Amino acid sequence: MASIVAVVGATGAVGEEMVQVLHDRKFPLSKLVLLASERSAGKKIQTAFGEMEVELFSVEAAQACDFVLMAVSGDFSKEFSPQIIANGKTVVIDNSSAFRYDEDIPLVVPEVNPAAMRGKLLIANPNCTTAIAAMALWPLHQKFTLRKVIMSTYQAASGAGAAGMIELEAGTRKGLNNEPVVNEVFAHPLPFNVIPHIDAFQSNGYTKEEMKVVWETQKIFGSKDIACSCTCVRIPTKRAHSEAITIETVEDITAEQAMEVLRNAPGVEVVDNPAEKLYPMPMTATRKYDVEVGRIRPSLVFQPKGLDLFVCGDQLLRGAALNAVLIAEAKLAEA
Amino acid sequence: MASIVAVVGATGAVGEEMVQVLHDRKFPLSKLVLLASERSAGKKIQTAFGEMEVELFSVEAAQACDFVLMAVSGDFSKEFSPQIIANGKTVVIDNSSAFRYDEDIPLVVPEVNPAAMRGKLLIANPNCTTAIAAMALWPLHQKFTLRKVIMSTYQAASGAGAAGMIELEAGTRKGLNNEPVVNEVFAHPLPFNVIPHIDAFQSNGYTKEEMKVVWETQKIFGSKDIACSCTCVRIPTKRAHSEAITIETVEDITAEQAMEVLRNAPGVEVVDNPAEKLYPMPMTATRKYDVEVGRIRPSLVFQPKGLDLFVCGDQLLRGAALNAVLIAEAKLAEA
Numbered sequence: 001m002a003s004i005v006a007v008v009g010a011t012g013a014v015g016e017e018m019v020q021v022l023h024d025r026k027f028p029l030s031k032l033v034l035l036a037s038e039r040s041a042g043k044k045i046q047t048a049f050g051e052m053e054v055e056l057f058s059v060e061a062a063q064a065c066d067f068v069l070m071a072v073s074g075d076f077s078k079e080f081s082p083q084i085i086a087n088g089k090t091v092v093i094d095n096s097s098a099f100r101y102d103e104d105i106p107l108v109v110p111e112v113n114p115a116a117m118r119g120k121l122l123i124a125n126p127n128c129t130t131a132i133a134a135m136a137l138w139p140l141h142q143k144f145t146l147r148k149v150i151m152s153t154y155q156a157a158s159g160a161g162a163a164g165m166i167e168l169e170a171g172t173r174k175g176l177n178n179e180p181v182v183n184e185v186f187a188h189p190l191p192f193n194v195i196p197h198i199d200a201f202q203s204n205g206y207t208k209e210e211m212k213v214v215w216e217t218q219k220i221f222g223s224k225d226i227a228c229s230c231t232c233v234r235i236p237t238k239r240a241h242s243e244a245i246t247i248e249t250v251e252d253i254t255a256e257q258a259m260e261v262l263r264n265a266p267g268v269e270v271v272d273n274p275a276e277k278l279y280p281m282p283m284t285a286t287r288k289y290d291v292e293v294g295r296i297r298p299s300l301v302f303q304p305k306g307l308d309l310f311v312c313g314d315q316l317l318r319g320a321a322l323n324a325v326l327i328a329e330a331k332l333a334e335a
Numbered sequence: 336m337a338s339i340v341a342v343v344g345a346t347g348a349v350g351e352e353m354v355q356v357l358h359d360r361k362f363p364l365s366k367l368v369l370l371a372s373e374r375s376a377g378k379k380i381q382t383a384f385g386e387m388e389v390e391l392f393s394v395e396a397a398q399a400c401d402f403v404l405m406a407v408s409g410d411f412s413k414e415f416s417p418q419i420i421a422n423g424k425t426v427v428i429d430n431s432s433a434f435r436y437d438e439d440i441p442l443v444v445p446e447v448n449p450a451a452m453r454g455k456l457l458i459a460n461p462n463c464t465t466a467i468a469a470m471a472l473w474p475l476h477q478k479f480t481l482r483k484v485i486m487s488t489y490q491a492a493s494g495a496g497a498a499g500m501i502e503l504e505a506g507t508r509k510g511l512n513n514e515p516v517v518n519e520v521f522a523h524p525l526p527f528n529v530i531p532h533i534d535a536f537q538s539n540g541y542t543k544e545e546m547k548v549v550w551e552t553q554k555i556f557g558s559k560d561i562a563c564s565c566t567c568v569r570i571p572t573k574r575a576h577s578e579a580i581t582i583e584t585v586e587d588i589t590a591e592q593a594m595e596v597l598r599n600a601p602g603v604e605v606v607d608n609p610a611e612k613l614y615p616m617p618m619t620a621t622r623k624y625d626v627e628v629g630r631i632r633p634s635l636v637f638q639p640k641g642l643d644l645f646v647c648g649d650q651l652l653r654g655a656a657l658n659a660v661l662i663a664e665a666k667l668a669e670a
Contacts, residue, residue: 148636152487152579154529154570173511176504193618194489194570194577196630196645201609205590205632214635229635229643231579235489235529235570242529244487244566244579255540274536283528295531297540300549300564301483308564310531 001332002030006062009071010034010054011045013162014095017321018069023048025325028332035061037076063087067328071320074098085121091331092122093324100124100216107219110326111266112138118334123327128319129153129209129232130216133243135291135318136311139265140258141221145250148302149228151213154235154242155198156282159315160185165238172236186234195234207232240282241319242312248302255296258307262293267318272296280312291318336667337365341397344406345369345389346380348497349430352656353404358383360660363667370396372411398422402663406655409433420456426666427457428659435459435551442554445661446601447473453669458662463654464488464544464567465551468578470626470653471646474600475593476556480585483637484563486548489570489577490533491617494650495520500573507571521569530569542567575617576654577647583637590631593642597628602653607631615647626653 005022009015015034022029034045034054041056055061062068062084070077074096081092081099099105099122106116107124109131117123126134137146157168164185171181172191181189187197199208206214213230262270271280272294280292291313299306313319340357344350350369357364369380369389376391390396397403397419405412409431416427416434434440434457441451442459447469452458461469472481492503499520506516507526516524522532534543541549548565597605606615607629615627626648634641648654 150485150581150636152566154489154568169511172507176508176511187612188616188618192571192573193616194572194647195616196577196579196614197609197612205609205630206635227636229581229637231487231630231643231645233489233577233579233645236527236572237529237570238527242531242568244531244568246485246564246581274532274540277522277532279531281523281528281530283523295540295566300541301485301562302564308566310566310568312529 002028003066003332004031004033004064005029005067005069005328006033006035006065007069007071008035008057008062011036011040011043012071013158013316014320015071017316018071018324019047019049021317021321021325027325027329033061033065059083063090065090068092069324069328070094070096072096081122090121091328093125093327094122095125095320095324097127097212100126107216108327109134109220109323110330111135112220113222114330117327117331125320125324125327126216126220127209127212128159128315129155129241129243130213130220131319131323132241132291132311132313132315133213133245134217134220135265135267135313136245136262136293136309137217137247138221139261139268140247140249143261144253146226146247147250148248149217149226150246151230152244153230153232154237155232156237156239156241156315157190157234158239159241168236168238190234190236192236196231198232198234237282239314239316240285240312241315242280242282242310244310246299246301246306246308248299248306250305252304253307255298255307258296267291268293270294280310282312285312286314287317288314289317289322337363338401338667339366339368339399340364340402340404340663341368341370341400342404342406343370343392343397346371346375346378347406348493348651349655350406352651353406353659354382354384356652356656356660362660362664368396368400394418398425400425403427404659404663405429405431407431416457425456426663428460428662429457430460430655430659432462432547435461442551443662444469444555444658445665446470447555448557449665452662452666460655460659460662461551461555462544462547463494463650464490464576464578465548465555466654466658467576467626467646467648467650468548468580469552469555470600470602470648471580471597471628471644472552472582473556474596474603475582475584478596479588481561481582482585483583484552484561485581486565487579488565488567489572490567491572491574491576491650492525492569493574494576503571503573525569525571527571531566533567533569572617574649574651575620575647576650577615577617577645579645581634581636581641581643583634583641585640587639588642590633590642593631602626603628605629615645617647620647621649622652623649624652624657
């Protein structure tokens with residue numbers, strides 16, 4: 001049951017991770033193809049599979065594959081993903097936001113709503129912040145039913161791609177030497193700063209990144225009844241997003257009950273031992289498949305029907321590449 | 336009406352700022368005395384008033400002053416502050432948490448509860464995180480009555496004193512060169528990391544820093560009816576704390592109404608123009624007296640009786656030195 005898989009946008013931060021995850025998870029490949037636009041085609045890049053040449057993307061090249069993992073812009077995906085699946089067999093897993101809000105397109109976290117993608121060829125991968133939160137929130141929702149979710153994020157520079165990470169590192173060097181820090185990727189200099197602005201502002205005062213969390217959580221969980229509000233903030237970390245989350249639940253909930261549920265949840269690692277200074281952190285969550293969940297305690301505002309928790313996950317893995325590969329694995333199992 | 340003022344702990348991060356603020360605000364001084372323990376006594380330090388020698392602290396030396404600004408440990412203050420005010424005239428303004436929760440000791444943000452300190456000689460300065468939030472929350476509370484406050488913080492390294500800032504800078508240099516990062520001030524390496532742990536853990540799962548926000552907000556606002564929950568997080572910034580705050584109010588509230596109220600609030604600068612990429616940030620709030628408030632928008636969870644906002648304030652100024660000097664100014668006016 002080995003498959004031909006293409007990664008489109010393999011030279012970007014997410015594409016690179018997709019190749020790595022395919023390798024590390026021993027995805028049953030008969031062939032791996034790296035595709036990109038003219039700008040990157042012909043480049044030779046180092047991958048976990050050795051040196052590979054990036055080939056020019058075409059619909060035909062993509063249609064020759066069983067799976068196409070799209071790590072490209074929304075505009076590119078919008079144009080080409082429907083053309084690729086028109087062959088009636090190639091599965092496209094799209095990491096952009098192009099199709100996430102289309103009613104007919106499933107938006108999937110495999111541990112949460114695998115049934116949504118049954119029989120579908122085009123599947124949307126959620127926003128990284130949403131996917132990370134979903135790992136902790138879904139098991140709690142199943143058991144205690146979420147009523148409200150209030151979230152503040154601590155998002156890493158690499159959420160804006162490899163260029164974001166480079167800008168942070170270069171800027172930090174300059175900042176340490178009291179030289180002026182240039183910003184092109186971010187709205188303001190990020191080193192030693194905090195920027196409460198990710199993606200475009202919407203008419204309701206929220207950014208698109210913030211609304212993605214609202215829209216996508218409701219869609220993935222299949223419930224418009226979860227009231228959700230979010231503040232998304234870029235901070236000077238390299239990788240892994242953190243999230244401070246307060247929930248109100250329909251059922252009574254204790255920290256011990258929540259911990260029990262989360263310990264048995266797939267894709268979750270409970271890291272919660274204050275006495276040993278153990279709690280989720282980018283330092284420990286980086287390059288980890290599981291999302292770290294800790295600081296689990298009764299909400300002082302909603303108790304006994306509420307909880308505060310802190311979550312940290314690698315946004316390039318759980319928030320992108322790993323989630324996409326897990327979708328492909330689930331589709332394989334379905335076939 | 337010029338006064339003799341002592342700063343105790345003048346060589347620390349907060350003490351240094353106190354001297355600067357006394358200078359910048361032209362506090363009517365007849366004499367400024369810098370006091371410290373044996374370790375620092377005799378040192379000559381550069382101040383806004385020129386080079387000054389630090390003198391050895393004694394109760395007698397402190398009692399010779401009209402105002403004593405304490406920027407020392409809680410233990411030190413606990414021992415000596417009551418002794419100093421025993422003369423019945425010297426006003427002690429204490430920046431530690433030693434007396435904040437004593438019923439008889441006023442805990443004061445001058446713009447919020449100046450009446451609480453009338454006739455009192457020992458006055459507690461609030462925790463920095465609380466003081467910054469109070470500037471935005473008090474005007475809203477007066478007009479719309481707060482019911483719930485849910486807060487996540489983004490706290491700078493210098494919140495742990497000058498040593499915290501030095502550890503962040505030195506560690507960042509090492510981190511950039513892929514050398515191991517040492518941590519002594521912080522529980523874990525802070526450079527490019529996030530640490531959801533400030534001050535000691537309490538039995539309810541919250542840290543003391545988080546509970547300070549709860550206890551102190553209720554005390555300063557004079558209302559036990561405000562339910563408050565907080566997640567305090569250290570991030571790799573140098574100075575100025577940011578706070579993502581969600582409130583539920585008793586009265587209906589709109590972003591426009593809140594903005595109008597905050598524009599007229601003392602000590603607040605509304606920085607809220609997304610189209611121009613203007614919102615509160617450490618980069619702009621550092622060394623500013625006013626607390627920046629922005630990202631003001633209806634809470635998607637509580638509307639029409641709720642708001643989300645983002646606040647950023649210099650914790651060494653509003654959260655410590657400035658607040659202490661403002662208390663002294665208010666006491667002067669009272670006399």
